[in-house]
Amino acid sequence: MQEAWIAGAIFLVVYIAVMTEIVPKAVASLAGVAAVIVLGVLSFEESVPFVDFETILLLMSMMVIVAVLRYTGFFSLIAMSLAKATKGSPIKMMVFFAIVAAVFSAFLDNVTTIIILVPITIELTIAMGLKPHLFVVSEAIIANIGGAATLIGDPPNIMIGTANGFSFNQFLVYAGPIAAIVAVFSVLYILAANRKLLKPIDRSIDKLFVSHLSIEKIKFDYIRHSIKSKTMSRSFIVFLATLGMFFLQPVTHLQPGVVALMGAIVILIITKANVEKVLEEIEWSTLLFFAGLFILVGSLEKTGIINSIAELIFRWSGGNELVLLLLILWVGGITSGILDNIPFTATMIPVLQQIQQTVHIPNNLLWWALVLGVAFGGNATIIGASANIIAVGIAKKHNHRISFMEFFKTSFPVFIISLVLSSVYIIILYRWLA
Amino acid sequence: MSEIQNRIYSLMRDFEELLGANQTTKLVYMALINALRDLKDVNNEAMKQQILWLIKVIRNSEPRIIALNKTLLKVEQEIANIKGNLHVEQCKYNIVQMIHRVTAHINSVQNMLARRGAGYIQDNDVILIHSISSTLYNMLLLAKKDGRKFSVVVAKQDRKKTKLIIRLLEKHSIDFEVLPEFAVSHVMHRINKVFTGAISVTKDKYIVANIGSMNIVLEAKNNNVPVYVFVVTLKFSHKSYSQQHIHTKDVMTKTDIVNYRMTKYSHDSIPLKLVDKIITEEGEYTSRSVSEVFEKVHDKQIMQMKL
Numbered sequence: 204m205q206e207a208w209i210a211g212a213i214f215l216v217v218y219i220a221v222m223t224e225i226v227p228k229a230v231a232s233l234a235g236v237a238a239v240i241v242l243g244v245l246s247f248e249e250s251v252p253f254v255d256f257e258t259i260l261l262l263m264s265m266m267v268i269v270a271v272l273r274y275t276g277f278f279s280l281i282a283m284s285l286a287k288a289t290k291g292s293p294i295k296m297m298v299f300f301a302i303v304a305a306v307f308s309a310f311l312d313n314v315t316t317i318i319i320l321v322p323i324t325i326e327l328t329i330a331m332g333l334k335p336h337l338f339v340v341s342e343a344i345i346a347n348i349g350g351a352a353t354l355i356g357d358p359p360n361i362m363i364g365t366a367n368g369f370s371f372n373q374f375l376v377y378a379g380p381i382a383a384i385v386a387v388f389s390v391l392y393i394l395a396a397n398r399k400l401l402k403p404i405d406r407s408i409d410k411l412f413v414s415h416l417s418i419e420k421i422k423f424d425y426i427r428h429s430i431k432s433k434t435m436s437r438s439f440i441v442f443l444a445t446l447g448m449f450f451l452q453p454v455t456h457l458q459p460g461v462v463a464l465m466g467a468i469v470i471l472i473i474t475k476a477n478v479e480k481v482l483e484e485i486e487w488s489t490l491l492f493f494a495g496l497f498i499l500v501g502s503l504e505k506t507g508i509i510n511s512i513a514e515l516i517f518r519w520s521g522g523n524e525l526v527l528l529l530l531i532l533w534v535g536g537i538t539s540g541i542l543d544n545i546p547f548t549a550t551m552i553p554v555l556q557q558i559q560q561t562v563h564i565p566n567n568l569l570w571w572a573l574v575l576g577v578a579f580g581g582n583a584t585i586i587g588a589s590a591n592i593i594a595v596g597i598a599k600k601h602n603h604r605i606s607f608m609e610f611f612k613t614s615f616p617v618f619i620i621s622l623v624l625s626s627v628y629i630i631i632l633y634r635w636l637a
Numbered sequence: 638m639s640e641i642q643n644r645i646y647s648l649m650r651d652f653e654e655l656l657g658a659n660q661t662t663k664l665v666y667m668a669l670i671n672a673l674r675d676l677k678d679v680n681n682e683a684m685k686q687q688i689l690w691l692i693k694v695i696r697n698s699e700p701r702i703i704a705l706n707k708t709l710l711k712v713e714q715e716i717a718n719i720k721g722n723l724h725v726e727q728c729k730y731n732i733v734q735m736i737h738r739v740t741a742h743i744n745s746v747q748n749m750l751a752r753r754g755a756g757y758i759q760d761n762d763v764i765l766i767h768s769i770s771s772t773l774y775n776m777l778l779l780a781k782k783d784g785r786k787f788s789v790v791v792a793k794q795d796r797k798k799t800k801l802i803i804r805l806l807e808k809h810s811i812d813f814e815v816l817p818e819f820a821v822s823h824v825m826h827r828i829n830k831v832f833t834g835a836i837s838v839t840k841d842k843y844i845v846a847n848i849g850s851m852n853i854v855l856e857a858k859n860n861n862v863p864v865y866v867f868v869v870t871l872k873f874s875h876k877s878y879s880q881q882h883i884h885t886k887d888v889m890t891k892t893d894i895v896n897y898r899m900t901k902y903s904h905d906s907i908p909l910k911l912v913d914k915i916i917t918e919e920g921e922y923t924s925r926s927v928s929e930v931f932e933k934v935h936d937k938q939i940m941q942m943k944l
C-alpha cells in the first residue's frame with residue numbers, strides 16, 4: 204500500500220514537472236525513474252522490461268528517415284510547388300496547405316510538419332498582403348488532425364499501436380477515414396467562419412506581382428540552397444518502400460519498429476548521409492522521456508494504481524459499453540487539450556488493457572476512442588499539442604504574435620466538431636460491429 | 638511610401654544583393670508575366686492603369702535597377718499602343734510577348750559581354766572578386782572552358798552570398814580561395830586583377846556597386862592592381878549617382894554600455910577615375926572615353942530600338 208502511495212506521488216510530481224516545464228521533460232521522467240528505484244518501488248531489473256523498445260525503435264527510425272528526407276529539401280519542394288499553384292488565392296492557399304499539412308502529419312511527426320510549412324506560409328501570406336495568423340493556426344490544427352490517421356502519425360499512436368500489436372493498415376482502416384472526415388469539416392468550418400478575411404487578390408496586379416516575386420524569394424531561400432536532387436530521389440524511394448512494407452505487414456509479419464529500422468538503415472547507406480549530422484536531428488530527449496515514462500507507468504501498474512483507475516472509469520460508465528467508449532473519447536480529448544497527451548496515453552494504455560479484460564468491446568473500439576480523443580484533443584487550446592506551441596513560436600519569430608484567445612477562437616470550435624464527429628463515428632462503428 | 642512599395646523594393650534589393658541586377662531584372666519580368674496571367678475580372682483600361690502604376694513603382698526602386706528601368710520603357714510603349722477595343726486576353730498576350738523580347742535582348746547583350754569579358758582572363762591570372770553577377774560568372778566559366786588556368790580570390794561578405802559564389806566556382810572546378818573582405822590587403826600583392834560588376838554607371842561618372850566594393854577598389858589602387866568593371870550599356874544612367882536611390886536604413890543597436898543608431902547603405906558609389914577599364918558588350922572604355930556610351934543609350938534610343 205505504501206509503495207502505491209510513493210509510486211502515485213512520484214508520478215504526480217513528474218506530471219506536474221512536465222506540465223509546468225520546470226525542468227526538461229526527459230530530466231523529469233528520468234528523475235522519477237531514479238526515485239522509484241531508490242525508494243524501492245521497483246528494482247532496476249524490474250524496471251527495464253517495462254520500457255517498450257519497439258515504440259522507441261519506431262520513433263527513432265522514423266526520425267532518421269524524416270531527417271534525411273528533410274535534408275534533401277523534399278518537403279520544401281512540395282510546399283513550394285503548392286505555393287505556386289495557389290495563384291494568389293487565399294482560399295486555395297488555405298485548402299492546399301491544409302491538405303499538405305494533413306498528409307505530411309500522417310507520415311511525419313506534427314512538429315516536423317509545422318517546421319516545414321509555417322515559415323513558407325508566413326512569407327507567402329505576407330506577400331499576398333494578408334495576416335498569416337489564421338493560416339498558421341489552421342495548419343497546426345490540421346496537422347494535429349492528420350496525425351491521427353496512421354500508426355506513425357503521432358507518438359501516442361505509436362505507443363498505442365505497439366502496445367497492442369496494431370498494424371499500419373488497421374490504423375488506416377479505423378482511424379484514417381474519421382481523420383479525413385474531421386479534416387474536411389474543419390477546413391470547411393475555418394473557411395466559412397473567416398470568409399471575409401479570405402478575399403482573393405487576383406484583381407490586383409501589384410499584389411499578384413509581390414506574391415510571385417515572394418514565391419521566387421521563398422524558392423531561393425528554402426529550395427535552391429537545400430535541394431539535393433540525387434539523394435532526394437533515392438531517399439524518397441526508401442521512404443515509399445518503408446511505407447510499402449508497413450502496408451505489407453500482414454504478409455511479412457514484421458513489427459512496424461523493425462520495418463522503420465530497416466528503412467532508416469537503408470536510407471543512411473544509400474544516401475551516404477552524414478550519420479553524425481543525422482543523429483543530431485534525432486530528438487534523444489523525447490526518446491529518453493518515453494523510456495522513463497514507460498518505467499513510471501510500470502511502477503503504477505505494479506503497485507495496483509492502474510487497476511484502481513480502470514475500476515473507477517468502469518464504474519463511472521455504469522457498465523454501459525457505449526458510455527465507456529464515449530467517456531474514453533471525451534476524457535482523452537479534454538485531458539489532452541490541457542495536459543501533455545504522451546504521459547496521459549502512457550497511463551491510459553495499461554488502464555484500457557485492464558478494462559478490456561472485464562468488458563469485451565469488439566474490434567478494439569476502446570483503443571480507437573483513445574486514439575481519436577488524444578489526437579483531436581490537442582486542438583482544444585494553444586498548449587494542447589507541441590505543434591501548436593511550435594507554430595505560434597515560429598509566427599512570433601516573424602513578428603506575428605498569436606494570443607491564446609486568438610488561437611482558441613479557431614481551434615476550440617474545431618475541437619468540438621472533431622469530438623462530435625468522432626462520437627458519431629464511434630457510435631456507428633459500435634452499433635455496426637456489435 | 639505604401640506597404641506594397643516597401644515590400645517590392647525590399648524583395649528587389651534582396652535579389653539584387655544576392656544575384657545581381659541582371660538576374661533581378663529577369664525575376665521581376667517573370668513575376669510580372671505570372672501576375673498578368675493570374676489577373677482576373679478586370680477590363681482593358683483598368684488593367685492598363687494597374688500595370689502602368691506598377692511599372693512606375695518598379696522604376697523607382699531603391700536602388701534603381703537601370704537595365705530594368707530602361708527596358709520597362711519598351712513595355713510601357715507596348716501598353717500605350719494597345720487599342721481600347723482589344724480583348725483583355727489579347728492585351729495580356731501582347732504585353733507578355735514584349736516582355737519575352739525584352740528579356741531575350743537582355744540575355745543577348747549579357748552573353749556578348751560575357752564573351753568579351755572572358756577575353757580579359759589570361760593564364761596565371763589571380764582575380765579578386767567581391768560579388769558575382771551572372772555576367773561575371775559566365776565570363777569565368779567561358780575562360781575555364783577555353784582552358785585558361787587562373788584562380789579566383791573571393792572577398793567574403795555575408796554567408797549566404799559567399800556560399801552561392803563558392804558553390805558556383807566549385808561546381809565548375811575553378812580554383813578559388815576565400816578570405817574576409819576586410820583582409821584583402823594581405824593578399825593584394827598576389828592579385829593581378831580586380832573584377833567587379835555594377836548596378837549602374839551614372840552620368841556624373843560614378844558606378845553604383847555592391848556595398849564593400851569601394852574598399853576593395855581603393856585597396857587595389859593602393860597596390861597598383863588594375864580594376865575592371867564589366868557592365869552592359871543598358872546600365873548606363875542619365876541621372877547622377879545621388880539620384881540612384883541608394884537605400885539607407887537606420888538600425889538601432891543595443892549594447893550593454895550604450896544604445897546607438899547605425900546607418901546602413903545598400904550600395905557603394907565609386908568614382909570612375911578609380912576604375913582602369915570599363916568593359917561593355919560593345920567595347921572597352923576608360924573613365925574619359927566612357928561619355929560616348931551615354932549618347933547611345935538615351936531613353937529615345939531605347940524607345941526606337943527594334944526588339
